[in-house]
Amino acid sequence: MAGRRKFIKLAGATGIAGLSGLAGCTGGGGDGDGTTESPDTEDDGGDGTTAADTTESGPSMTFGGDNTVDFGISPSVPQEDLEVQYSPLEDHIGSYLRENYDVPSGLEVEGTIGSNYSAIIQSLGQGTLDIAETGPFAAGLGVMTENAEIILQRYGYGGWTYKSIIAVPNDSDIESLSDLSGKTVAFSDRLSTSGALYPLFSMSSEGDLDVGELPEGNGSQAEFDARFAGGHVQSYTLLEQGQVDAAAMGGFVRDTKTGPSPDEWQDVATTLHEDEGLPRAPIVVSPELSEEAKEAIQTAFLEGPDSIYYGADGEEGTDDDLWFGDVREAGREEYQSVIDVAEELDIGTDIFDQ
Structure with missing residues (x-):
């Protein structure tokens, strides 16, 4: 298989094509905006005025330029189950960000189903998705083409592998x-x-x-x-x-x-x-996000209660449970074995166009 295409940075764009919004699969906006106050004073410019005197500071952390954290969900399980499975997790991420970070007022988390892994990864690269759950191979390609960054590994069915x-x-x-x-x-x-x-x-x-x-x-x-x-x-x-x-x-x-x-x-x-x-499937984020936003999302997962994995009914062991029940910090190193196999097959980024 010599002469196969090598990895190159993804060129071209498909936008949000291949993705469909999940109605009702969003975090509640709540009455409070969860923002923190700016410092009372800032260094002035020598005339006794400060930026706070003349302009109104906006939130320090934004996601995709809007009031929504767009969460991409890959087609790894039957799609009719995804809304009830992921809604508590999305609600938690939204409330955690509002309560602990300076984010836009009424920030919500909205789930979006991808028709395939390619649509998810490309949308992350373009910044039309902020976060996604996806497979190890797709994430590995996302890392190598600078379309995604791995922040977490999931635990499911009794193991990390x-x-x-x-x-x-x-x-x-x-x-x-x-x-x-x-x-x-x-x-x-x-x-x-x-x-x-x-x-x-x-x-x-x-x-x-x-x-x-x-x-x-x-x-x-x-x-x-x-x-x-x-x-x-x-x-x-x-x-x-x-x-x-x-x-x-x-x-x-x-x-x-x-x-x-x-x-x-x-x-x-x-x-x-x-x-x-x-290695079990990761959680990835868009490289377009700020480092603060990436860390905030990661922390929201790591500090989430067990109930975020129990589905819409809130009960463990029922049909709407998520397939995974825990996460841990992860990066490229944990998925290097997958990347190595992809390189052995000389898989190139043309796969994103299939």
């Missing part, structure tokens, strides 16, 4: 990765770590398959037919419906109730290949 799997139907005669030659394989999303990046790397390095330009391009040069399902559960669904010979996805689809129950999975699928130790 997770698995990537490739599954086949129970009655399949496919026994090894090399047997996928000439077959139809479903992948979750072009920028999915567990649903595309690691499966493709394993198919190439361990299965000795030609993956062509994937996950970029149309896959015409690959030794198999690739289908991008648009999500992890969707990838499993294509396998369940008999539309593909194999499907790549995060291991949580098999091991939790995110998609089928574990019992339902066993009735349908067999794990062909598994990669372990992938």
Whole structure:
């Protein structure tokens, strides 16, 4: 695969295309503005007057030039669940910022669903999103192209790391990765770590398959037919419906109730290949934000109560819980292994145009 495109800084813009607002998924504005008072006096210019005497100071911290913290949500779980899952978290971030920082009066947090990871990352780079939850691979590309900065790592399903799997139907005669030659394989999303990046790397390095330009391009040069399902559960669904010979996805689809129950999975699928130790998905921010704003968002997460992960009903262990239940500080170092795999595949920024 020599001669593949190398990383370059993203050029061009897609704006907020591919994103849709979440009605009702915003933090309450509240009656107070949560701002702090400016100092009573400032150094004067020699004439006895100060800036405070002649002008009214505005908030010291703004987000995207408006009164809204725009929160991008990636299509990693069924979209109908996102509003009830994320609303308490968004409410907390909004109230925390209003109570602890000098922010615009009535600051709110508004969730926005991305049609894919690419739309999320590009919008962060342009400053039309301020913060986002996304996958490790997408975040890694965002860092390398200066479109995003990683501030947090999430904890979910019992660990800070997770698995990537490739599954086949129970009655399949496919026994090894090399047997996928000439077959139809479903992948979750072009920028999915567990649903595309690691499966493709394993198919190439361990299965000795030609993956062509994937996950970029149309896959015409690959030794198999690739289908991008648009999500992890969707990838499993294509396998369940008999539309593909194999499907790549995060291991949580098999091991939790995110998609089928574990019992339902066993009735349908067999794990062909598994990669372990992938760092769980990060929280990222726009590089357009001030350092103070980035730190404020990070702190809002770190100091949030457990209830922000319990969903709209406020009860732990119910269907509207978020998939993650904790966060810790993180940066590029925690995701370097993902970036290394992307570099091994020589993935370039053309992937953002797919």
